[in-house]
Amino acid sequence: MGTPTHCPYCALQCGMTLSRGGAETGGGTGKRGGAETGATVRVAPRDDVPANRGGLCQKGWTAAELLTAPDRLTAPMMRRSRDAPLEPCTWDEALDRVAAEASRLRALHGPDAVAVFGGGGLTNEKAYQLGKFARVALGTSQIDYNGRFCMSSAAAASGRAFGMDRGLPGPVTDLAASGAVLLAGGNVAETMPPFMRHLTEMRDGGGALIVVDPRRTATVRQADLHLQPVPGTDIALANGLLHLLIAEGLADEDYIAARTTGFGAVRTVVNAYWPDRVERITGVPVPRMREAVRLLARAGRAHVLTARGAEQHARGTDMVSAFINLALALGLPGRAGSGYGCLTGQGNGQGGREHGQKADQLPGYRRIDDPAARAHVAGVWGVDPETLPGPGSSAHELLSALGTAAGPKALLLFGSNPVVSAPGAAAVEERLGALDLLVVADFVPSETARRADVVLPAAQWAEESGTMTNLEGRVLRRRRAVPPPDGVRTDLEIIGALAGRLRAPGEWSTDPAEVFAELRRASAGGTADYSGITYERIEAEGGVFWPCPSRDHPGTPRPYLDRFPTPDGLARFVPAEHHGADEDVDAGYPVYLTTGRVLAQYQSGAQTRRVPALAEAAPGPFVELHPDLAARLGIEDGGQVRVESRRGTATVRARLTGAIRHDTVFMPFHWAGEGRANLLTNPALDPVSRMPEFKVCAVRLEPAAASPPHAPGA
Known part of the structure; x- marks a missing residue:
């Protein structure tokens, strides 16, 4: 069975x-x-x-x-002194040390002396319990998670446009019936290959796939139209598409009048984005822009989708808003089978940002500075609302403050590997080293775990139960298939044991079903209302879409059909101006760097690099560059290359391809060591979402000395 x-x-x-x-x-x-x-x-x-x-x-x-995994963690590890190696210890020794140090540092420096960092791969139950643990057991405002580096710009833009952030506007199967899909900054053929079958089915039915990407990716090779902009110019491109839509009389004026507000201000802004100007900024030829607009406008049903390429920018929220404006002018959001959507990346990137591990949120997508939200959640937790801390620092700001005079002195980290995944990784590594206490719960010795003072061996996906919320907003069951190895505990058990040692008030169940029942109560009445979702319903229905406010509610696969969850029920156009990348190219750093993923690896690689077949398929880091650029720089295919930005230097193999712009290079970010892409990336933050600018910075390249012979493209 x-x-x-x-x-x-x-x-x-x-x-x-x-x-x-x-x-x-x-x-x-x-x-x-x-x-x-x-x-x-x-x-x-x-x-x-x-x-x-x-x-x-x-x-x-x-x-x-x-x-x-051959190096699976099966016993707690601890350093007996600052410079001592990690050594096995008992669970009581490890947990007592963590609780005692957390208590000592809180007494000396206040509750914000201890920070918590979570992950977008945690189940809903664990994300919820981790947020509760930070606010109730530790009393700290300093909690955020690595999903801040993934979907935060799309979440912020969707919130201000629609009053709610939820991945796709309907089931993923709706895409197959589309007449056109515009995908901005996503390479789903490599990052989530089974997703491509829905787009292939659409194309087989006569629909068109339009992809915006500075590279000719595996997804682009299956597209009908490729728009290949200079990195960081997506706002200008989206505004240019909207300008053409209006100029050619293709905007849905009836929809705009009936279901939106703010179009006048956006129309004024995009008036300045005439086609020739946009071509000069983006490098995208005017005829291709016109073709894209006509394909979308004549499609009947259509989708505008964004992914990390359009979101991981210092103006990522405005970039997404510009594409949402295009979708609104086409009349797509709130129509069955059409709309704007964000392709959530991490396994529980959607649910992980809904239930309390973000710095500014409480369960149910409630704002932590909303008195009514605080009162409701505090009532579920059995504490005084006044004891709950306020908003904390965003992920990069939290990591940058670690070990400073005014920053946290201890960090408890669950399900993340920022030594590889955070921007400006060398500086983050330095901050981790300045802590009095670093605690990492993981199932393998990740690069971050190896730097910890205490390592707690955690159960992994097939060894525990819980729920996940996928990119559609569908809540799913994760079921335990095998027991964890002897000596390994679940994250819920770890959190519960620490809460007990810290004498935290309230209930701290280690049973996922009981934690989910509490999550349902805490989310009731919130934007992300799970109160009508039960394990039994998920089992019987194959998943339930939120919001689902009661047991007899059918769930909401297609929000916005009748109204948007804004005060007046209308969607909002939000003006967005192009300003370019935070760090543009110049004589010293004349080439754009963009980063991303490859088919056989995932995120920081802590999991996939340990799977032999995946390690063989993608064995190490590389820099992808155009042959013409390589010829000018004296770089050979397969040779080693020094890639340098204002923040650091990486040494990787060269992979020459005509599938990338002459002025741009690409590096995947899955590897540690001297090939870390995030040694180079720019930590400049979006003012709204606090998203770092992963997707564009300025670099220079040169052949590395003594490059040994190597197979090209390896």
Whole structure:
């Protein structure tokens, strides 16, 4: 029979079945050690999950191998002194040390002396409990999570346009019936391959796929139209498309009048983005812009989608707003089978940002500075609202303040690897080293865990139960298929044990079902209302869409059909002006760098680099550059290259390709060491979302000395 569950990787949350059998080996299996010696966990795709309908990517097929990582953590580790190595210890020793140090530092420096950092891969239950732990057990305002580096710009732009942030405007299967899809800054053919089948089905039905990307990616190769802008110029491009839409009389004036407000101010702004000017700024030819506008306007049903390429900018919120403005002028949001959507990246990037591990939010997508929200959540938690802290620092600001005179002196980190994934990674590594106490809960010794004072071995995806919310806003069940190894605890057990030692008030269940029941009460009446969702309903219905305010409510697969959740029920146009990248190219740093993912790796690589088949498919970092640029710089395919920005230097192999702009290079960010892309990236922050500018900075390149012979493109 097997255990039905979902993939541990991206937000598509593909359905799969895990089963245990004999000692078979090969693709899609992982042999358990410890109590399950000799047993093999096998992966099979499920065809009853609409998101993937029987498909899996290479990461999904090999996901069971994560369960048998050779360096799996199975016992707590602790340093006996600052310079001592990590050594095994008992759980009581580790937890007592963490609680005692947290209490000491809070007494000396106040509750904000201890910070918490979470992850977008945590289940809803764990994300909820972690936010509660920070505010109630520690009393700290200093909590944020790595999803700030992923979807925060789209969340902020959606909130101010629609009054709510929820990934897609409907089930992912709606895309197949579209007449056109514009995808800005996403390479789904590599980052979530089963998603492509919905776009392929659309194209087979006569629809058109338009992709905005400075690279000719695997997704672009399957598109009908490629718009290839200079990195950082997406606002100008979106405004130029809207200018053409209005000029050619293709805007949906009836929809604009009936369902939106603020169009006049946006019309005034985009009047200045005439086609020739936009071509000069972006490099996108005017005929291609006209073709894109006409494909969208004549499609009947259409979608405008953004992903990290349009969001990870110091003006990412405005970039997304510019694309939302285009969608609104086309009359798409609030129409069945159409709309604007964000392609959430991390496995629980949607749910992870809804229930309290963001610096400014409480469960249910409530604002932490809203007195009514504080009163409601405090009532569920059994504490006085006045004891809850206010808003804290965003992820990069929190990490940058660690160990400073006014910043946190301790950090408890769950499910993240900022030594690899944070911008300006060398500076982040330095700040971690300045802490009095770094505690990391993980299932492998990630680059961040290796720098910790205390390491707590945590259960992973197939060893625990809970819920995840995918990119559609569909709440799904993750089911435990195998027990964790001896000596390993779940994050809920770790949080509960620390809360007990800190004598925190309230209930601290370690049972996911009980925690979810409390989450439902805490979210009731909020924007992300889960109060009508139960494990039983998820099981019976194959997932439930939020908001779902009561048990007899059907859930909301397509929000906005009748009205938008704004005070007047109208969607809002928001003007957005192009200002260019925070750091433009110049004589010293004449080339744009953009970053992203590759097919066989995921996020910081802490998981995928440990899977042999994935490590073989993508064995190390590289820089992708155009042959003409390489020729000017004396760089050979496969040779080693020094890539330098104002923040650091990385040394990687060269991969020459005509699929990228002459003025741009690309590096994936999955690897540690001297090839870390985030040694180079710009931590400049969006003023609204506090998103760093991962997607564009200025660099210079040169051949590295003594480059040994190597296979080209390796």
